[in-house]
Amino acid sequence: MMSPRVSCTCVLVVHLIVVITGLLIADGTALTIEHSKKQRKACAPTPFPKIKGPRSKHDKIAIIGAGPSGIHMAYRLKEEGYTSVTVFEKNDYIGGKSKTLQHRGVPHEMGTVYTQPEYTEIYNLITKFNAGNLLPMPEPDVWVNENSPVFLSSLENSIRILQNLRPNVTTSVGTGIILQNIIDYVTLHQKMFGIYKGVMPRPCPAVLSQVNMTFGEFLRINNLDGLRGILLSSQTIQGYGKVDEISALYGMIWTTPYFLSEIVKPVAPRDRVVKILSKGFQFLWEEIARQSKLKVKLSSSVKKVSRLKQGRGFYVKYRHGRRLRCEKFDFLITSPMMKSMSDVIRFEPEVHELFKKSFNYYYTTTFGGY
Numbered sequence: 528m529m530s531p532r533v534s535c536t537c538v539l540v541v542h543l544i545v546v547i548t549g550l551l552i553a554d555g556t557a558l559t560i561e562h563s564k565k566q567r568k569a570c571a572p573t574p575f576p577k578i579k580g581p582r583s584k585h586d587k588i589a590i591i592g593a594g595p596s597g598i599h600m601a602y603r604l605k606e607e608g609y610t611s612v613t614v615f616e617k618n619d620y621i622g623g624k625s626k627t628l629q630h631r632g633v634p635h636e637m638g639t640v641y642t643q644p645e646y647t648e649i650y651n652l653i654t655k656f657n658a659g660n661l662l663p664m665p666e667p668d669v670w671v672n673e674n675s676p677v678f679l680s681s682l683e684n685s686i687r688i689l690q691n692l693r694p695n696v697t698t699s700v701g702t703g704i705i706l707q708n709i710i711d712y713v714t715l716h717q718k719m720f721g722i723y724k725g726v727m728p729r730p731c732p733a734v735l736s737q738v739n740m741t742f743g744e745f746l747r748i749n750n751l752d753g754l755r756g757i758l759l760s761s762q763t764i765q766g767y768g769k770v771d772e773i774s775a776l777y778g779m780i781w782t783t784p785y786f787l788s789e790i791v792k793p794v795a796p797r798d799r800v801v802k803i804l805s806k807g808f809q810f811l812w813e814e815i816a817r818q819s820k821l822k823v824k825l826s827s828s829v830k831k832v833s834r835l836k837q838g839r840g841f842y843v844k845y846r847h848g849r850r851l852r853c854e855k856f857d858f859l860i861t862s863p864m865m866k867s868m869s870d871v872i873r874f875e876p877e878v879h880e881l882f883k884k885s886f887n888y889y890y891t892t893t894f895g896g897y
């Protein structure tokens with residue numbers, strides 16, 4: 528028999544999900560934005576400026592890093608007809624933080640794990656390169672003590688996190704707060720950034736000033752602390768940082784209204800929108816590189832990039848084994864963390880200033896046999 532607590536939770540979930548879905552109907556009718564037309568125009572988001580690409584299809588292009596960005600960029604350039612693209616990778620493998628360990632025929636993800644519903648480009652690549660199947664995300668098991676793996680749904684987990692902040696909140700009140708916070712977040716996000724597909728357009732200055740803080744502060748100011756549990760799994764565990772340390776804008780670029788409402792929908796396990804790859808994520812990038820015949824120089828750590836004193840172009844100095852080598856290129860693309868690149872490239876002082884404060888965390892993943 529269903530316990531009263533669970534049944535109450537379910538009713539609330541169903542009711543509020545209906546409301547969320549109503550909010551998200553993108554034909555404009557269901558939108559509850561109260562901006563006047565004049566206000567909206569003054570604060571309309573604008574597309575980000577385009578970066579000038581290489582001048583000719585035969586320019587020599589260097590890409591630093593054979594992680595997902597570097598491999599995807601090299602593949603796209605090749606598709607566009609660029610004839611000379613070289614990827615430098617300091618490790619002896621392709622994939623960067625998309626690293627999969629194969630154990631007894633089962634892929635274990637050490638970095639990138641899940642896809643989410645807006646990963647259309649990734650889905651296209653998986654099909655095009657025949658890189659396995661998409662499987663629904665399995666339920667996580669949480670070991671509360673060593674004898675009993677206990678399943679905590681993300682809602683239950685979120686309620687526990689909320690109760691840490693507000694000890695007097697009961698389960699049913701906590702459920703209501705979390706779901707109301709989802710609706711408020713969706714409304715606020717659409718009000719601030721508009722409704723868009725793909726990459727978020729550049730917000731207007733007034734909106735930028737409202738997000739000039741950490742994501743955690745933004746949640747606090749807007750009474751959205753009930754989202755902390757969901758964001759722990761959708762943001763922090765995915766490797767995108769802790770809400771109290773990342774910028775609000777960065778957090779809101781990733782946590783779109785669509786993503787948030789999709790991950791909390793109560794659906795059967797096979798219909799979950801968050802998926803994993805049957806052959807692992809690293810396999811996808813390896814297959815793209817192999818099938819597209821990309822030129823990837825593994826174990827080649829780029830040490831210095833210097834501009835030509837005369838004319839245009841760069842020298843890329845890299846270490847391969849014991850040898851230090853140098854090659855000339857016309858166009859450079861970098862994918863590693865900007866801070867690590869400031870040892871390699873001499874940035875303009877303001878660019879250097881912008882990235883020097885960034886830092887990274889180390890997460891550990893472990894897997895065991897049965």
Ligand SMILES: Cc1cc2nc3c(=O)[nH]c(=O)nc-3n(C[C@H](O)[C@H](O)[C@H](O)COP(=O)(O)OP(=O)(O)OC[C@H]3O[C@@H](n4cnc5c(N)ncnc54)[C@H](O)[C@@H]3O)c2cc1C
Nearest residue numbers: 592594595596617623624638639640641765766828829863
């Ligand atoms: C634990 C964890 C879990 C994650 N889970 C998910 C998830 O579920 N879903 C999801 O979408 N994303 C997830 N991510 C994030 C995802 O892995 C990253 O967004 C993605 O790997 C970024 O790709 P990238 O190519 O930009 O950078 P990276 O993967 O970091 O690749 C950069 C590459 O540059 C190389 N490099 C660095 N310096 C040099 C140099 N001087 N010379 C040559 N090469 C260099 C590095 O070795 C690396 O291969 C997760 C990340 C982590 C850490």
